[in-house]
Amino acid sequence: MKTIKSNHKVAIFCGSMFGSKKEYKDLAIKVTEYLSKSNYDIVYGGGENGLMGVVANTALKYNAHVTGIIPDFLDNRETIHRKIDKIIITKTMEQRKKKFLSISDSFIALPGGGGTIEEIGLVLSALQLGVIKNKKLVIFNYKNYWSDIIKQYSKVVNSGFAYKSFNNLFLVCSNLNQLKKHF
Numbered sequence: 001m002k003t004i005k006s007n008h009k010v011a012i013f014c015g016s017m018f019g020s021k022k023e024y025k026d027l028a029i030k031v032t033e034y035l036s037k038s039n040y041d042i043v044y045g046g047g048e049n050g051l052m053g054v055v056a057n058t059a060l061k062y063n064a065h066v067t068g069i070i071p072d073f074l075d076n077r078e079t080i081h082r083k084i085d086k087i088i089i090t091k092t093m094e095q096r097k098k099k100f101l102s103i104s105d106s107f108i109a110l111p112g113g114g115g116t117i118e119e120i121g122l123v124l125s126a127l128q129l130g131v132i133k134n135k136k137l138v139i140f141n142y143k144n145y146w147s148d149i150i151k152q153y154s155k156v157v158n159s160g161f162a163y164k165s166f167n168n169l170f171l172v173c174s175n176l177n178q179l180k181k182h183f
Contacts, residue, residue: 010105012107013044013115014110016115017050023142024111028051043067045078051112069090110142127170136170142175
């Protein structure tokens with residue numbers, strides 16, 4: 001079946017592993033299914049493994065257009081997903097990050113590891129500095145997974161290291177109904 005291509009690309013940041021709870025996989029499926037059925041294109045990390053693979057396969061199942069962005073050196077570790085609509089292979093992580101920022105219209109952070117933490121910081125910094133504009137970042141705080149990071153961002157503002165408007169650069173949701181208000 002042919003994929004449907006939209007004008008809005010949502011980057012989904014998540015783990016290249018499954019995490020310790022089956023609920024994380026279920027969440028990745030539900031979020032991706034909703035976005036796909038709502039005619040959003042999906043952009044993700046380009047691998048077959050873990051939650052990233054779940055996102056790609058779910059999007060394909062529901063005929064969303066899927067773009068993966070992955071550095072070539074990660075193919076040994078994460079296995080490049082060859083069945084998606086478009087794969088962008090970069091030489092470096094920095095090129096990958098720039099590509100995420102330039103082609104994505106919005107961003108959602110699901111549970112993940114160090115790479116996902118870095119991606120949240122990347123988008124927030126780019127928004128704060130005006131490198132990207134008019135793009136939204138949603139931190140999906142499923143069962144308080146991201147609560148410590150969210151508290152840290154409040155601490156940054158409260159300690160005078162960012163303007164109060166910094167907290168307006170991202171949205172927080174904890175369930176699919178809250179996400180639906182933004183997409």
